[in-house]
Amino acid sequence: MKTNKDILILGIESSCDETSISIVKNGRDVLSNVTNSQIDIHKLYGGVVPEIASRNHIINIDFVYQNALSKANISIKDINAIAVTYGPGLIGSLLVGLSFAKGLSIATKIPFIGINHIEGHIASNYITNTDLQPPFIALIVSGGHTNLVHVINYNSFKIYGSTHDDACGEAYDKIARVLGFEYPGGPKLEKAALNGINGKFSFPRGEIKNSPYDFTYSGLKSHVINVIHNIKQKNNYSIDNQTINDIALEFENSIIDSLVNRTINLSKELNINKVAICGGVSANNAIKNSLKNECLNNNISFFSPDIKYCTDNAAMIASAGYYEYINENFSSLDLNADANLEFKDKE
Ligand SMILES: Nc1ncnc2c1ncn2[C@@H]1O[C@H](COP(=O)(O)OP(=O)(O)OP(=O)(O)O)[C@@H](O)[C@H]1O
Numbered sequence: 001m002k003t004n005k006d007i008l009i010l011g012i013e014s015s016c017d018e019t020s021i022s023i024v025k026n027g028r029d030v031l032s033n034v035t036n037s038q039i040d041i042h043k044l045y046g047g048v049v050p051e052i053a054s055r056n057h058i059i060n061i062d063f064v065y066q067n068a069l070s071k072a073n074i075s076i077k078d079i080n081a082i083a084v085t086y087g088p089g090l091i092g093s094l095l096v097g098l099s100f101a102k103g104l105s106i107a108t109k110i111p112f113i114g115i116n117h118i119e120g121h122i123a124s125n126y127i128t129n130t131d132l133q134p135p136f137i138a139l140i141v142s143g144g145h146t147n148l149v150h151v152i153n154y155n156s157f158k159i160y161g162s163t164h165d166d167a168c169g170e171a172y173d174k175i176a177r178v179l180g181f182e183y184p185g186g187p188k189l190e191k192a193a194l195n196g197i198n199g200k201f202s203f204p205r206g207e208i209k210n211s212p213y214d215f216t217y218s219g220l221k222s223h224v225i226n227v228i229h230n231i232k233q234k235n236n237y238s239i240d241n242q243t244i245n246d247i248a249l250e251f252e253n254s255i256i257d258s259l260v261n262r263t264i265n266l267s268k269e270l271n272i273n274k275v276a277i278c279g280g281v282s283a284n285n286a287i288k289n290s291l292k293n294e295c296l297n298n299n300i301s302f303f304s305p306d307i308k309y310c311t312d313n314a315a316m317i318a319s320a321g322y323y324e325y326i327n328e329n330f331s332s333l334d335l336n337a338d339a340n341l342e343f344k345d346k347e
């Protein structure tokens with residue numbers, strides 16, 4: 001759709017435990033991004049409880065919506081399209097956002113666009129880095145995904161690497177839990193690693209034969225859990241803080257090695273000198289700085305989202321929605337939520 005007017009997209013994200021609604025101008029300029037996080041509720045249970053998450057989305061979504069409009073100082077009539085995550089995620093949570101979007105679309109006659117949450121994570125980079133344009137290599141590191149992707153254009157992707165078992169963020173959360181950190185453990189593990197001493201432990205680096213860009217974290221996870229259990233058994237079921245820090249550091253080193261080399265190698269193989277990281281784990285400074293340094297050493301430009309757009313947010317969904325809008329890729333009202341929606345190659 002060619003137009004000289006500003007395009008306003010209202011984004012809705014509710015795939016897990018964040019109820020988020022955002023208004024983004026021309027795909028890049030965030031006018032508002034209101035998020036209600038349920039972390040404090042779910043940390044009591046050590047992880048997200050799906051039924052509680054969907055109930056809280058229902059309670060919060062209208063308030064978040066009103067707030068997003070008022071912070072952007074616009075009326076719903078100004079919106080060109082409603083972009084909403086329809087998968088992957090928790091089915092009950094997804095249904096709340098999708099039903100809200102459909103209801104709004106029917107009531108206002110504003111078209112709506114279903115967005116794959118993972119394509120949203122990639123778009124989070126367009127918000128922070130207003131000069132970033134495809135083609136580039138995206139490294140997606142989130143709670144449910146670890147992918148190396150050639151972003152050919154705004155709407156076309158080719159996936160070169162995926163995890164064969166756990167996602168990177170999932171491994172962080174599981175190890176953090178065994179070490180005694182509250183959900184979500186990733187940021188707490190990063191903090192512990194800052195005080196770790198290098199060389200105290202040596203953990204494996206997962207490789208997959210004949211799949212140079214694929215990832216595996218289950219071997220690393222089992223190894224680290226065994227190490228922790230062995231230490232606890234020898235110490236009357238306790239583990240001291242310095243040992244926790246040392247384990248956290250070596251775990252992080254192993255994750256960094258798995259991500260950095262593959263990303264640089266793919267960038268060189270495809271001769272694409274732009275790399276963008278995204279997803280919740282991209283909030284991790286050690287990972288971000290290691291990848292950034294290696295990019296600099298190889299004359300590759302490095303991009304990352306602002307920390308507030310690393311974990312789930314609706315601004316990234318609105319940004320992805322903009323690039324669907326200008327191609328007139330609208331969804332019909334029979335679009336269903338898909339908990340297992342695949343992130344796959346797109347022509
Ligand atoms: N500083 C950090 N260091 C390491 N991991 C982190 C950090 N901050 C957040 N994470 C991890 O990011 C993950 C959350 O990211 P995100 O919200 O993108 O995942 P998700 O939406 O649950 O999964 P997906 O996007 O794959 O559907 C959690 O696993 C969390 O521990």
Ligand SMILES: [Mg+2]
Pocket residue numbers: 117121142143279280311312
């Ligand atoms: Mg996510």
